[in-house]
Amino acid sequence: MSGVSDKTKALKERRSRIIEAALSCFLEYGYNQTGIRQIAKRAGISLGNLYNHFRSKEDVLAEIAVLEQQELQPYQQMLADHDEPMTTLMLFTTGYATYTATSEYVVLSIEIAGEAVHNAEIASLFRANRLVLVNALCGVLKKGTVGKCFRSFTDLEQTAELILDTIEGYALREHLTPGKQKIGTAELKEFIRNATSL
Amino acid sequence: MSGVSDKTKALKERRSRIIEAALSCFLEYGYNQTGIRQIAKRAGISLGNLYNHFRSKEDVLAEIAVLEQQELQPYQQMLADHDEPMTTLMLFTTGYATYTATSEYVVLSIEIAGEAVHNAEIASLFRANRLVLVNALCGVLKKGTVGKCFRSFTDLEQTAELILDTIEGYALREHLTPGKQKIGTAELKEFIRNATSL
Amino acid sequence: MSGVSDKTKALKERRSRIIEAALSCFLEYGYNQTGIRQIAKRAGISLGNLYNHFRSKEDVLAEIAVLEQQELQPYQQMLADHDEPMTTLMLFTTGYATYTATSEYVVLSIEIAGEAVHNAEIASLFRANRLVLVNALCGVLKKGTVGKCFRSFTDLEQTAELILDTIEGYALREHLTPGKQKIGTAELKEFIRNATSL
Amino acid sequence: MSGVSDKTKALKERRSRIIEAALSCFLEYGYNQTGIRQIAKRAGISLGNLYNHFRSKEDVLAEIAVLEQQELQPYQQMLADHDEPMTTLMLFTTGYATYTATSEYVVLSIEIAGEAVHNAEIASLFRANRLVLVNALCGVLKKGTVGKCFRSFTDLEQTAELILDTIEGYALREHLTPGKQKIGTAELKEFIRNATSL
DNA sequence: CATGAATGAGTCTTCATTCAT
DNA sequence: AATGAATGAAGACTCATTCAT
Numbered sequence: 001m002s003g004v005s006d007k008t009k010a011l012k013e014r015r016s017r018i019i020e021a022a023l024s025c026f027l028e029y030g031y032n033q034t035g036i037r038q039i040a041k042r043a044g045i046s047l048g049n050l051y052n053h054f055r056s057k058e059d060v061l062a063e064i065a066v067l068e069q070q071e072l073q074p075y076q077q078m079l080a081d082h083d084e085p086m087t088t089l090m091l092f093t094t095g096y097a098t099y100t101a102t103s104e105y106v107v108l109s110i111e112i113a114g115e116a117v118h119n120a121e122i123a124s125l126f127r128a129n130r131l132v133l134v135n136a137l138c139g140v141l142k143k144g145t146v147g148k149c150f151r152s153f154t155d156l157e158q159t160a161e162l163i164l165d166t167i168e169g170y171a172l173r174e175h176l177t178p179g180k181q182k183i184g185t186a187e188l189k190e191f192i193r194n195a196t197s198l
Numbered sequence: 199m200s201g202v203s204d205k206t207k208a209l210k211e212r213r214s215r216i217i218e219a220a221l222s223c224f225l226e227y228g229y230n231q232t233g234i235r236q237i238a239k240r241a242g243i244s245l246g247n248l249y250n251h252f253r254s255k256e257d258v259l260a261e262i263a264v265l266e267q268q269e270l271q272p273y274q275q276m277l278a279d280h281d282e283p284m285t286t287l288m289l290f291t292t293g294y295a296t297y298t299a300t301s302e303y304v305v306l307s308i309e310i311a312g313e314a315v316h317n318a319e320i321a322s323l324f325r326a327n328r329l330v331l332v333n334a335l336c337g338v339l340k341k342g343t344v345g346k347c348f349r350s351f352t353d354l355e356q357t358a359e360l361i362l363d364t365i366e367g368y369a370l371r372e373h374l375t376p377g378k379q380k381i382g383t384a385e386l387k388e389f390i391r392n393a394t395s396l
Numbered sequence: 397m398s399g400v401s402d403k404t405k406a407l408k409e410r411r412s413r414i415i416e417a418a419l420s421c422f423l424e425y426g427y428n429q430t431g432i433r434q435i436a437k438r439a440g441i442s443l444g445n446l447y448n449h450f451r452s453k454e455d456v457l458a459e460i461a462v463l464e465q466q467e468l469q470p471y472q473q474m475l476a477d478h479d480e481p482m483t484t485l486m487l488f489t490t491g492y493a494t495y496t497a498t499s500e501y502v503v504l505s506i507e508i509a510g511e512a513v514h515n516a517e518i519a520s521l522f523r524a525n526r527l528v529l530v531n532a533l534c535g536v537l538k539k540g541t542v543g544k545c546f547r548s549f550t551d552l553e554q555t556a557e558l559i560l561d562t563i564e565g566y567a568l569r570e571h572l573t574p575g576k577q578k579i580g581t582a583e584l585k586e587f588i589r590n591a592t593s594l
Numbered sequence: 595m596s597g598v599s600d601k602t603k604a605l606k607e608r609r610s611r612i613i614e615a616a617l618s619c620f621l622e623y624g625y626n627q628t629g630i631r632q633i634a635k636r637a638g639i640s641l642g643n644l645y646n647h648f649r650s651k652e653d654v655l656a657e658i659a660v661l662e663q664q665e666l667q668p669y670q671q672m673l674a675d676h677d678e679p680m681t682t683l684m685l686f687t688t689g690y691a692t693y694t695a696t697s698e699y700v701v702l703s704i705e706i707a708g709e710a711v712h713n714a715e716i717a718s719l720f721r722a723n724r725l726v727l728v729n730a731l732c733g734v735l736k737k738g739t740v741g742k743c744f745r746s747f748t749d750l751e752q753t754a755e756l757i758l759d760t761i762e763g764y765a766l767r768e769h770l771t772p773g774k775q776k777i778g779t780a781e782l783k784e785f786i787r788n789a790t791s792l
Numbered sequence: 793c794a795t796g797a798a799t800g801a802g803t804c805t806t807c808a809t810t811c812a813t
Numbered sequence: 814a815a816t817g818a819a820t821g822a823a824g825a826c827t828c829a830t831t832c833a834t
Contacts, residue, residue: 014793030316032230036829046795048831053793057829110312116374117305118228123376130371151392158385162368169367170360173328176314178321187356194349195393209818234804246806247819255804407797426712428626432825444827445798453825503711510704512770514624519772526767547788554781558764565763566756569724572710574717583752590745591789605814630808640816642810647814651808 015053018043019067022060027104031061031111058119065112065125068105072133075099079136085144086197090189092137093167097185100171109172134160141196150196163192213251216241217265220258225302229259229309256317263310263323270331273297277334283342284395288387290335291365295383298369307370332358339394348394361390411449414439415463418456423500427457427507454515461508461521468529471495475532481540482593486585488533489563493581496567505568530556537592546592559588609647612637613661616654621698625655625705652713659706659719666727669693673730679738680791684783686731687761691779694765703766728754735790744790757786 021043025034036057040050054060075096082088099105116123137160144150153159170188219241223232234255238245252258273294280286297303314321335358342348351357368386417439421430432453436443450456471492478484495501512519533556540546549555566584615637619628630651634644648654669690676682693699710717731754738744747753764782 030230030312033316035827037827048796049794051830107315110308110315113370113374114228114308114312117308118231120376123374126374127376154388155385158381159389161371162364162386162389165367165371166360166364167367169363169365169370172311172367173359173363176311176321176324178318178325183356187353188360190352191357191360191393195389212818233802235802243818244820246821249805250818410797426708428624429712431823433823441797442799444800447826448797506704506707506711509766509770510624510708513701513704514627516772519770522770523772550784551781554777555785557767558760558782558785561763561767562756562760563763565759565761565766568707568763569755569759572707572717572720574714574721579752583749584756586748587753587756587789591785608814629806631806642817643815645809 014045015063018045018050018053018060019063023064023104023108026061026064026111027107030107031115058115058122061112061115062122062125064108065122065129068108068112069125069129069132071099072129076132076136079133079140084149085140085147086149086193088140089144089163089196090193092140093163093189093192094185096133096164097167097171097188100168101174102171103175106172106175109168130164133164137163144196149198151198159196163196166192166195212241212243216243216248216251216258217261221262221306224259224262224309225305228305229313256313256320259310259313260320260323262306263320263327266306266310267323267327267330269297270327274330274334277331277338282347283338283345284347284391286338287342287361287394288391290338291361291387291390292383294331294362295365295369295386298366299372300369301373304370304373307366328362331362335361342394347396349396357394361394364390364393410439410441414441414446414449414456415459419460419504422457422460422507423503426503427511454511454518457508457511458518458521460504461518461525464504464508465521465525465528467495468525472528472532475529475536480545481536481543482545482589484536485540485559485592486589488536489559489585489588490581492529492560493563493567493584496564497570498567499571502568502571505564526560529560533559540592545594547594555592559592562588562591605647608639609657612639612644612647612654613657617658617702620655620658620705621701624701625709652709652716655706655709656716656719658702659716659723662702662706663719663723663726665693666723670726670730673727673734678743679734679741680743680787682734683738683757683790684787686734687757687783687786688779690727690758691761691765691782694762695768696765697769700766700769703762724758727758731757738790743792745792753790757790760786760789 018039022034022039025038025042028034029038036050037047039057039060040047043050054063075092078092078095079088082091100109112122112126116126134157138156141150141153141156141160145152145156167188174183216237220232220237223236223240226232227236234248235245237255237258238248241248252261273290276290276293277286280289298307310320310324314324332355336354339348339351339354339358343350343354365386372381414435418430418435421434421438424430425434432446433443435453435456436446439446450459471488474488474491475484478487496505508518508522512522530553534552537546537549537552537556541548541552563584570579612633616628616633619632619636622628623632630644631641633651633654634641637644648657669686672686672689673682676685694703706716706720710720728751732750735744735747735750735754739746739750761782768777
């Protein structure tokens with residue numbers, strides 16, 4: 001009965017504790033600079049036991065990449081829910097920019113991208129994360145185009161990609177700039193509005 | 199007489215051979231996955247001798263980051279030379295996008311960014327590279343704004359940064375997309391033209 | 397059951413095998429000239445595994461220094477057991493001089509002293525070893541002073557230290573003298589008897 | 595004429611600058627922890643040039659050991675000059691104890707002793723240094739024995755050695771004791787006086 | 793499921809010394 | 814005499830992973 005369920009729950013908790021520990025290590029030291037021992041210690045389990053839950057260090061990173069996708073769900077929702085396309089786009093821009101400018105997001109993305117270059121599996125996970133957003137954004141752009149509040153784009157999907165490129169490029173730069181002059185997203189929104197409105 | 203000059207030249211050549219070797223290793227395997235031994239072997243020198251030319255592995259990366267700045271000079275020139283602002287911007291967009299979408303540029307940027315997160319010195323080099331372009335781009339935007347072929351921007355510098363963000367975000371995505379459907383820069387140019395033109 | 401005990405015993409044995417191996421290396425080549433690899437090989441374990449038992453090479457030396465203290469116990473006993481103070485002192489002198497003139501003791505002491513100069517932790521271990529003997533010797537001197545078979549010393553503790561200084565200085569010199577003309581401890585005993593008797 | 599002499603003088607100065615540099619390094623970091631590069635840099639000459647003056651690192655240490663002997667000359671003088679044997683012995687004890695308790699002397703002696711264990715050449719230098727003092731001290735003891743102010747010793751030379759052992763053992767201990775409670779030489783003199791006087 | 797000892801190739805860096813200039 | 818580039822073995826230590834318990 002609940003015995004089995006308890007066991008399952010306990011297992012899931014173990015897994016997530018490992019993931020949490022790994023994530024905090026990766027953010028603090030970087031993926032390559034983090035050792036398996038470190039992760040196990042921070043997760044409060046033994047070194048060998050970690051291998052009962054994950055097959056390798058890379059596996060842990062892959063799972064983190066998957067979980068990152070779930071973090072994107074709120075922003076995907078934003079794009080699905082609202083009615084007025086430009087308002088929707090602006091709300092999304094603010095939200096997504098704020099999230100992606102997070103230290104956590106930037107550092108993790110760089111680490112994952114670094115791995116993706118030499119690792120096809122990670123790369124496709126990375127890409128899958130984005131496609132979800134691209135598709136949702138395409139829906140908004142289409143509605144706006146039909147509704148005459150957006151330009152008519154030569155290539156809808158490419159435009160959606162470019163919007164994300166801009167936001168993500170902005171977030172990356174924002175975080176890597178040493179001066180850290182916290183800029184709001186006002187200019188970013190203006191830029192994207194200009195690029196899309198009639 | 200020429201003896202001294204020969205010596206100096208030989209030394210510079212050694213240095214640059216090391217840099218070349220390191221660069222090709224970093225591109226192939228990544229910064230962290232590349233060993234000093236590998237670099238030395240590829241440069242055709244002994245392991246210990248590498249340390250007569252560079253104080254550490256990090257030092258090598260730092261020098262590569264500096265040299266990368268010089269690679270940006272042609273694009274900086276593009277922004278300085280031409281007269282018609284929008285034409286200039288479009289030419290720059292094509293050129294810079296093509297360059298930054300280079301496998302070499304993307305991979306190296308990710309590696310450098312990855313280091314920059316945990317290393318202030320590298321971070322400031324990274325930032326310096328960009329500032330040069332931002333300033334040159336500001337000049338073009340200003341001329342275009344005065345000449346009424348660009349919008350009037352709330353913040354010129356931020357707009358310049360966002361243009362670069364878009365191009366770099368595009369280049370990064372282009373390279374990390376597994377399918378590798380080679381897309382031209384047409385959509386990108388359209389996007390940036392829309393974002394800047396009246 | 398005995399399973400746990402067996403494991404513990406096996407672990408202790410591993411540790412002591414490492415210590416033994418390290419000791420024999422240090423005696424043969426000196427602390428600095430001995431490599432971790434050498435110790436591991438002589439202990440019959442892998443290089444990496446050594447670091448599961450000791451955190452560093454220095455740690456190994458520290459443990460050896462601790463164990464050396466236990467070697468002093470017989471001489472401490474000598475000072476505690478007997479009744480007639482001068483007889484006790486003479487017996488101790490012979491015993492302690494014989495032990496400290498051992499090649500093993502001298503070489504190890506020099507190595508440890510060499511480390512102690514630059515390393516506070518080792519230095520305090522070194523000192524702790526001696527204090528045990530000083531205190532025991534103080535007891536004998538006190539009894540002898542009261543019993544009128546020793547002089548009355550201005551400072552009991554200092555006298556005890558000086559007796560040890562003499563014995564240890566003698567042992568060190570004896571060992572470092574190349575000619576190696578084996579001298580007995582007769583002169584040494586005479587010297588110390590003169591220095592302490594009425 | 596003076597040209598040759600100047601050259602010779604300049605050379606000697608180079609040598610002594612190297613020695614000085616090496617000495618300060620050895621005292622600060624220890625013999626094994628000091629690199630040839632470090633010595634050359636501190637001496638203000640090039641790495642390769644050091645090998646024009648000394649054949650090896652060991653050679654440098656050997657020369658330092660030789661120079662140390664010259665430092666002992668004042669104490670040898672003390673033993674030769676004065677008339678009243680016990681006064682002479684006491685003066686020597688104070689002087690030699692003060693010198694050998696010097697941080698410089700202790701550290702250097704340990705380093706040299708450490709090398710001497712595995713290196714016959716260094717060992718014999720080490721021994722030679724001492725013999726000079728032993729002989730001078732023998733002279734004093736003989737005069738004192740004849741003059742009835744000292745005991746009659748079974749073995750004069752051994753007694754001289756033991757006096758030095760005591761002083762050196764005292765100096766070594768004094769320096770390695772962490773608490774560093776600066777003790778005077780009063781107790782030491784008393785100890786040696788007792789050991790030698792009638 | 794849980795442990796941590798075991799592995800040995802891997803890490804970056806420093807070593808004393810040589811040699812061409 | 815003077816330079817410092819060149820050598821490559823050796824330095825201590827960490828790595829991800831496996832395996833017996």
